[in-house]
Amino acid sequence: MGEYEWAPRERGWAELFAVAMLGALLYPLRQYRKPRAQRVDGFPLSYYPMFSSRRNDKKLIKYVIAVRHDGSRGYLHYRHLGAGGLNQVRRQLGRAQDEDRVPAWTSALAEKLAAKDELREVRRIEVIEGLFDLDNCLLGHQVRVDEETVLGSADLPRPSGAVPVAELPPGTQPEADPAGPKSVPA
Amino acid sequence: MKRISAAPAARLGMTRAVIGGYTLYYLGKRRKMLRKLHRGSPDMFAPVGPVRVLNRPLPPKVADTLADATLASTALFAVGAGHPVVGRLHSALLTWTLSYRNSWSMIYHNDNTLVMHSMVLGAARSADGFSVDALVSRARSAPPPAPHPRYAWPMELMNAASAVTYLLAGIAKVKGPSGWAWAKGDAMRRQVAVDSVRKEVFGSTAAPAGYALYKHRHLFTGFAVGSLAVELGAPLALLDRRAGRVWAVSAFGMHWGIRLIMSIKFRYQMSGVSFVSWFEPERLLRIGRRG
Numbered sequence: 001m002g003e004y005e006w007a008p009r010e011r012g013w014a015e016l017f018a019v020a021m022l023g024a025l026l027y028p029l030r031q032y033r034k035p036r037a038q039r040v041d042g043f044p045l046s047y048y049p050m051f052s053s054r055r056n057d058k059k060l061i062k063y064v065i066a067v068r069h070d071g072s073r074g075y076l077h078y079r080h081l082g083a084g085g086l087n088q089v090r091r092q093l094g095r096a097q098d099e100d101r102v103p104a105w106t107s108a109l110a111e112k113l114a115a116k117d118e119l120r121e122v123r124r125i126e127v128i129e130g131l132f133d134l135d136n137c138l139l140g141h142q143v144r145v146d147e148e149t150v151l152g153s154a155d156l157p158r159p160s161g162a163v164p165v166a167e168l169p170p171g172t173q174p175e176a177d178p179a180g181p182k183s184v185p186a
Numbered sequence: 187m188k189r190i191s192a193a194p195a196a197r198l199g200m201t202r203a204v205i206g207g208y209t210l211y212y213l214g215k216r217r218k219m220l221r222k223l224h225r226g227s228p229d230m231f232a233p234v235g236p237v238r239v240l241n242r243p244l245p246p247k248v249a250d251t252l253a254d255a256t257l258a259s260t261a262l263f264a265v266g267a268g269h270p271v272v273g274r275l276h277s278a279l280l281t282w283t284l285s286y287r288n289s290w291s292m293i294y295h296n297d298n299t300l301v302m303h304s305m306v307l308g309a310a311r312s313a314d315g316f317s318v319d320a321l322v323s324r325a326r327s328a329p330p331p332a333p334h335p336r337y338a339w340p341m342e343l344m345n346a347a348s349a350v351t352y353l354l355a356g357i358a359k360v361k362g363p364s365g366w367a368w369a370k371g372d373a374m375r376r377q378v379a380v381d382s383v384r385k386e387v388f389g390s391t392a393a394p395a396g397y398a399l400y401k402h403r404h405l406f407t408g409f410a411v412g413s414l415a416v417e418l419g420a421p422l423a424l425l426d427r428r429a430g431r432v433w434a435v436s437a438f439g440m441h442w443g444i445r446l447i448m449s450i451k452f453r454y455q456m457s458g459v460s461f462v463s464w465f466e467p468e469r470l471l472r473i474g475r476r477g
Contacts, residue, residue: 044302
């Protein structure tokens, strides 16, 4: 870059800026010096911890089930759970469980959902932690839960006189979003 | 090791215009979502980056105003108006708005590179060649700027920032519980499975290719090795211009592969805009003039 004319301090500023930016980008590597539980992710500087997660054959996943008037069950679409996308609401649900706030989270969600006309068939929501055998799901082309634990549930506040919820036998597999098309592959 | 040589001002200008235009589209499409997010439960607020100066969320109207100011600065940045001030203001506002967006318990890492690229373009003289500022300057009979390294180093720095980001992603994989065995592909295969099941139980649709390919374990070994090669090999792309372009096309392909198998959209990367600094986008201007 030597034979060109530069404004005063322009070249030094460019070099300093470049060193500072690359140094900042590499700075999150220091997280690897800490025990895994103490590592902290950030933005826009990250050490990309999602690529370091342990992956087992079985996976516990939290989600929300909608129970209709007739007792049938369906996965509630993530757009009904909050703003920001699937992963955002998934993390928020996980955080509510970590902080023992699932009952309050579920009640607040039920209140919000009660105002949605497209969910008028829904009587109750349940926050579930399901255990999935990943091979069975992917090789069988169908998502089936092996074990379900109800972490919280709440009735949607409706006017009095609404139809009571019918109960289906335990283990009945949920369908897709009750307000949308089926998403479980055939 | 290649030296940083001179580049035409229009190259950096076109890069700014393309990235600014993308950012305007990206933020504009998310304006409603951001407003909804700003009204989220304070319990879910987990500040990251510069937003860590806050203990609790901003009043929604203040957050809305900052997001709208970011949109306005993005438009000015894209056309290159008032760049000496707007460039820096835009990169500061964009960093804030995207950090605030990521401060609600989930970090979307695909915005990292966009923030870094915008910082470089905001700090550099990226509006000397192709911009409203340049048009005003020419109207006052100022000569067009000659090629200079001041228009090349920002492109090189953007490339280096991209390379470091991919390198860190590669390091994360081999530093995880699998170590170098990550290259066998089992961890990636499991990740595809977890992601598919999550999508289904949240009412979304998993990628059909994920289901179709899952039984072919050896394919995932190939994908994993390819992914590690792109990520850990990213710094090598900085050594030679042609190698850089081959790397950029490979990384672009990798993101489309992820889209196909996992339905995960790295929008900035999949659009190709993330890789524009590896090429000579000012050629588009020449094609436009000829047309």
